[in-house]
Structures are given as structure tokens and as C-alpha cells.
Amino acid sequence: MSSHSTIQWFDDFVGVAYRYYDLRMNVVPLFTDRKQSASLWHDVIRWWLDPSIKIRFVETGDKYWFIMGSDSQKPSTDMSFFKILQKSENYERFKKGHGGEAYLRLGVYTNKLLTDVKKNALCNCGHEAQDHDEGDDDICLYNDCDCKNFTSFQINLLKRKKIITDIVFLKEEDVKNDSLAWNCFNTNKYSESE
Numbered sequence: 057m058s059s060h061s062t063i064q065w066f067d068d069f070v071g072v073a074y075r076y077y078d079l080r081m082n083v084v085p086l087f088t089d090r091k092q093s094a095s096l097w098h099d100v101i102r103w104w105l106d107p108s109i110k111i112r113f114v115e116t117g118d119k120y121w122f123i124m125g126s127d128s129q130k131p132s133t134d135m136s137f138f139k140i141l142q143k144s145e146n147y148e149r150f151k152k153g154h155g156g157e158a159y160l161r162l163g164v165y166t167n168k169l170l171t172d173v174k175k176n177a178l179c180n181c182g183h184e185a186q187d188h189d190e191g192d193d194d195i196c197l198y199n200d201c202d203c204k205n206f207t208s209f210q211i212n213l214l215k216r217k218k219i220i221t222d223i224v225f226l227k228e229e230d231v232k233n234d235s236l237a238w239n240c241f242n243t244n245k246y247s248e249s250e
């Protein structure tokens with residue numbers, strides 16, 4: 057499609073979460089700034105036509121490319137999204153379990169410090185906040201754990217959503233047969249590494 061030659065690619069977001077919510081899998085591009093996520097919804101995603109929203113996953117070793125785009129009712133401000141991410145358990149769960157459709161929602165990602173959380177909040181090391189030293193270093197007190205700092209995060213999903221029904225997992229050698237993924241790789245990988 058000729059419109060694809062003018063795609064603007066956007067990768068200024070921190071990652072993608074995959075969550076069950078409202079009985080469906082949710083694909084959640086994550087932002088650290090609530091205002092940025094709200095304006096991207098308002099200016100870009102709001103204008104997307106649900107049946108034309110596409111997400112593509114291209115696996116390259118232990119990483120994958122997340123690629124998302126759509127036909128827009130307001131092509132002048134349209135953008136497509138991509139991000140190179142580390143494969144994760146949640147990603148694998150989504151790959152197996154999406155069943156051909158998902159909700160698209162934006163999310164706001166907040167890091168939590170030891171002083172921000174309740175005693176039973178879980179650290180990324182798997183142990184609770186109360187098992188971390190409250191002194192100068194908030195190291196984990198479990199002997200067999202090498203966690204040096206309590207780290208936890210919270211994701212707030214924004215309410216607005218779109219339905220995605222065009223979800224495809226690709227290998228890099230198949231990218232040339234998919235116009236969205238091909239445009240993304242062409243613009244963001246092949247032409248930059250010349």
C-alpha cells in the first residue's frame with residue numbers, strides 16, 4: 057500500500073505489558089508520563105479504525121520487535137509504534153493465549169520505592185518489602201537472594217480501549233511478505249545499518 061511509504065515510526069515508550077483484564081488479554085504500551093500517554097491516545101489512537109489495527113511480533117533470538125499500526129481517520133497526525141523488547145514470560149503467555157483478539161490500552165508505569173509501599177508489597181526479587189532492610193541500603197535479607205535494592209513497579213491501565221483482531225507472529229525471513237512489518241524493518245533496521 058502506498059500510504060505505508062510515509063509511515064512515521066514512534067518508539068519513545070518504555071515497553072509493552074500483557075495483562076488479563078475484562079476477560080481478554082490486553083496489550084498495553086507503557087509510558088512513564090501520564091500526559092504523554094493521554095495525548096498519544098487523543099491525537100493518534102483515538103482515530104484508528106478498530107478492524108484495521110494490526111500488531112506484529114517479529115522474533116530475533118531472545119528479543120522481539122513489537123510493531124503496531126492502523127488505518128486512521130486522521131492520517132495527518134497518524135503514527136505507527138515499534139519497540140525492540142526482551143522476550144518475557146508474559147509475552148510467551150500472550151503468544152499462546154491471545155486467541156486472535158486483544159484489547160489495546162495504554163498504561164502508565166511507575167517505579168515504587170521501599171518507602172512508598174506496604175509491608176507485603178513484592179519486590180522484583182520475589183520477596184516482600186518487609187524482608188528488605190530499612191536502613192541506608194534496602195538489601196533483601198534472605199541469605200540466598202542477591203537483591204541489593206527494593207524495586208517494584210505499578211502499572212495503571214487507562215480506561216479507553218480499542219479491539220485488535222489482526223495479530224500475527226512472524227519470523228524475520230517472513231517480514232518481507234507483511235507490509236507493516238516490512239516498512240518497520242526497512243525504515244528502522246535495514247536502512248540504518250547500511
Ligand SMILES: [Zn+2]
Nearest residue numbers: 179181196203
Ligand atoms: Zn528485593
Ligand SMILES: [Zn+2]
Nearest residue numbers: 181183196201
Ligand atoms: Zn530477595
